[in-house]
Amino acid sequence: MTNLSVFISVPLVAAFFIPVVSRKVKWFPDVCGILTTFLLLLLSLQTMNQETVYSMGNWPAPYGIVLVLDGFSCLLLIVINLIGFISTLFSFEYIERFYTSKLRYYSLFLLMLAGMNGVVLTGDLFNLYVFLEIASIASYALVGFGCYSRELEASFKYLVMSTIASSFILLGVALIYGRFASLNIAHIALLIKQYGMNETMVFSFVLLLVGFGVKAAIVPFHAWLPDAHPSAPAPISAMLSGVVIKALGIYVIVRLVYNLFGMTPLISNLLIYSGVISMMIGVLMALGQWDFKRLLACHSISQMGYIVLGFGLGTPLGILGGAFHLFNHSLFKSLLFLNSGSVEYETETRNLEKLGCLSQKMPVTSATSLIASLSISGIPPFNGFWSKLIIIIAAVQAGKPVFALWAVIGSILTLASFSKIQRYAFFGHGRHFDESTHKNIKEVPGLMKMSMIILAILCTITGLLLINGTNGIFSPVVNDLTQGPVPYIEKILGYEFTNISGLFGN
Amino acid sequence: MNREKKTGMSLIVQTVTRWLKGFIFMFGIYLAFYGHLTPGGGFSGGVVIATTFVLLTLAFGRERSLSKLGKVLASVLDCSGALLFLLIATLGILFGGAFFVNFLEKWFPSVNFRLFSAGTIPLSNISIAIKVGASLFMVFIILAVRRVVEVGGRRKLISTEFFETSEKRKDK
Numbered sequence: 001m002t003n004l005s006v007f008i009s010v011p012l013v014a015a016f017f018i019p020v021v022s023r024k025v026k027w028f029p030d031v032c033g034i035l036t037t038f039l040l041l042l043l044s045l046q047t048m049n050q051e052t053v054y055s056m057g058n059w060p061a062p063y064g065i066v067l068v069l070d071g072f073s074c075l076l077l078i079v080i081n082l083i084g085f086i087s088t089l090f091s092f093e094y095i096e097r098f099y100t101s102k103l104r105y106y107s108l109f110l111l112m113l114a115g116m117n118g119v120v121l122t123g124d125l126f127n128l129y130v131f132l133e134i135a136s137i138a139s140y141a142l143v144g145f146g147c148y149s150r151e152l153e154a155s156f157k158y159l160v161m162s163t164i165a166s167s168f169i170l171l172g173v174a175l176i177y178g179r180f181a182s183l184n185i186a187h188i189a190l191l192i193k194q195y196g197m198n199e200t201m202v203f204s205f206v207l208l209l210v211g212f213g214v215k216a217a218i219v220p221f222h223a224w225l226p227d228a229h230p231s232a233p234a235p236i237s238a239m240l241s242g243v244v245i246k247a248l249g250i251y252v253i254v255r256l257v258y259n260l261f262g263m264t265p266l267i268s269n270l271l272i273y274s275g276v277i278s279m280m281i282g283v284l285m286a287l288g289q290w291d292f293k294r295l296l297a298c299h300s301i302s303q304m305g306y307i308v309l310g311f312g313l314g315t316p317l318g319i320l321g322g323a324f325h326l327f328n329h330s331l332f333k334s335l336l337f338l339n340s341g342s343v344e345y346e347t348e349t350r351n352l353e354k355l356g357c358l359s360q361k362m363p364v365t366s367a368t369s370l371i372a373s374l375s376i377s378g379i380p381p382f383n384g385f386w387s388k389l390i391i392i393i394a395a396v397q398a399g400k401p402v403f404a405l406w407a408v409i410g411s412i413l414t415l416a417s418f419s420k421i422q423r424y425a426f427f428g429h430g431r432h433f434d435e436s437t438h439k440n441i442k443e444v445p446g447l448m449k450m451s452m453i454i455l456a457i458l459c460t461i462t463g464l465l466l467i468n469g470t471n472g473i474f475s476p477v478v479n480d481l482t483q484g485p486v487p488y489i490e491k492i493l494g495y496e497f498t499n500i501s502g503l504f505g506n
Numbered sequence: 507m508n509r510e511k512k513t514g515m516s517l518i519v520q521t522v523t524r525w526l527k528g529f530i531f532m533f534g535i536y537l538a539f540y541g542h543l544t545p546g547g548g549f550s551g552g553v554v555i556a557t558t559f560v561l562l563t564l565a566f567g568r569e570r571s572l573s574k575l576g577k578v579l580a581s582v583l584d585c586s587g588a589l590l591f592l593l594i595a596t597l598g599i600l601f602g603g604a605f606f607v608n609f610l611e612k613w614f615p616s617v618n619f620r621l622f623s624a625g626t627i628p629l630s631n632i633s634i635a636i637k638v639g640a641s642l643f644m645v646f647i648i649l650a651v652r653r654v655v656e657v658g659g660r661r662k663l664i665s666t667e668f669f670e671t672s673e674k675r676k677d678k
Binding site for chain 2: 003005009012013016017019020023054055056057058
């Protein structure tokens with residue numbers, strides 16, 4: 001049984017320890033960052049197949065803050081800490097080259113990690129808001145880390161939009177607290193079951209949906225993402241696109257919809273339509289981009305659409321597809337951002353028109369990016385194919401074949417835009433390609449190569465998780481979500497409490 | 507005295523600041539120490555402590571306040587406040603079995619409504635006050651004093667003194 005508070009306390013201790021020590025010891029930030037994220041990865045892998053409720057300060061559930069580990073939290077914990085570890089591996093040499101202050105970088109990185117771990121673990125609505133703000137504020141600073149005018153502008157835009165979203169969330173939480181005088185998610189769910197929804201609760205649900213929709217960059221609220229994600233350093237882009245929008249956005253929306261408010265056909269339709277719209281608009285935006293990282297960022301919107309569509313269908317197969325695509329997308333999108341970072345590391349440009357012929361000079365980067373591109377476009381042996389297939393089958397089974405058709409079209413357009421990257425950057429060359437600037441290009445150094453290779457291997461083999469691994473990682477997710485709020489309530493509050501409230505025991 | 511007149515604000519402001527700074531600082535400490543009994547607490551106490559240094563900076567210029575609380579010291583205090591808070595929380599696992607357990611309460615069952623009561627709560631308040639005071643002062647100093655400058659192809663945060671002198675060099 002893992003002590004759940006370590007996921008919050010370990011990165012926080014490391015984050016505050018780094019600035020104190022590394023004024024004297026120069027190698028400390030790298031070593032501490034990599035060791036901490038590795039430790040967190042091991043701890044998160046240990047939580048598989050466990051279900052734990054941990055009361056902070058020994059205060060029992062509806063009064064104190066609880067940390068809840070169930071299948072869905074476990075999946076997100078593994079995703080966060082896996083991508084976190086690989087990004088720190090990549091940062092070791094990358095940050096040295098472009099940016100100055102390693103101690104601030106690692107400190108903020110670990111703060112962001114602590115915030116996200118807190119968001120996926122907490123069972124308390126206001127605590128969730130606090131962790132959300134920790135993660136968001138660290139990510140604002142990391143987006144503007146390069147301090148050039150474009151980066152600062154993107155960071156400011158992200159800050160303004162995300163803060164508006166946060167205030168919506170805070171207002172929603174306040175309205176719920178005003179109605180029920182409780183902040184525990186399970187307790188609120190119980191009270192909603194008892195007293196039903198009224199206008200205030202519907203309003204607060206809409207506020208929460210809009211707030212977390214901005215964090216998840218679902219289409220009407222996506223404007224900050226194509227600026228913010230490319231501006232960050234490459235490992236941070238990998239974190240932002242691979243993990244942050246999922247942990248702060250999709251995870252909370254799904255948790256609220258399935259475990260707090262309960263799924264209804266109206267919410268299901270809302271999620272499906274917004275998912276399909278973001279799928280199409282994201283990929284159409286991506287087709288026209290010439291900036292390597294901006295293209296990838298636009299694709300994040302599109303792939304988030306698939307995940308929202310999967311979860312929005314509400315059927316067990318749809319949830320399985322959504323969760324699986326969430327996992328897969330974090331792998332291949334992080335890999336693609338790390339590839340773009342390596343290309344920038346060697347050529348100092350991200351403009352696809354100026355790049356060319358990198359497949360001979362950077363074989364590892366080229367091969368891994370080919371694997372990632374094939375995965376994201378849904379080509380059979382790779383993981384992206386299986387998750388998209390499940391989502392499409394689920395849409396057909398749920399009696400919504402039109403949305404399945406849209407998902408197929410989105411996938412074809414994804415393939416088109418990734419052939420553009422492969423054509424201009426790796427196998428062919430762009431219009432303004434200059435042979436002389438590309439003479440001294442060689443493969444990136446060791447740890448960067450290693451992190452990309454790890455992700456590429458994972459992209460290739462995680463399709464196998466569907467065969468027998470579903471009972472390990474994904475079937476708890478499906479179980480947790482399909483059974484609705486009641487098991488979640490009973491798990492956290494205990495049978496006695498729920499029986500005293502006179503809802504389930506007759 | 508001459509130097510202060512040149513850098514800071516008017517004599518009236520400086521005199522009033524000299525009289526008040528101690529009281530404001532004391533009030534901040536009071537808010538933090540009595541946080542478990544009266545309105546206030548670590549955060550508000552820390553903010554009031556930080557305003558003392560902000561007032562010093564405004565009235566006398568940055569040299570005066572930075573001589574009292576240097577940048578390195580402020581950064582170390584900032585981190586050590588957070589680490590202290592985490593230490594108190596983690597000791598809860600050791601002595602009470604869960605994160606954030608109020609373990610002192612069990613050892614010294616205290617009389618209510620006294621300064622030394624409520625177990626670890628006052629200690630947490632004090633560490634939060636250190637953290638918030640130092641980091642708010644840092645935020646003010648960073649915004650007021652430091653600029654982003656390009657040095658040898660890289661962007662760095664450095665003090666404006668350096669910025670001003672390098673600008674002057676360019677003019678010459």
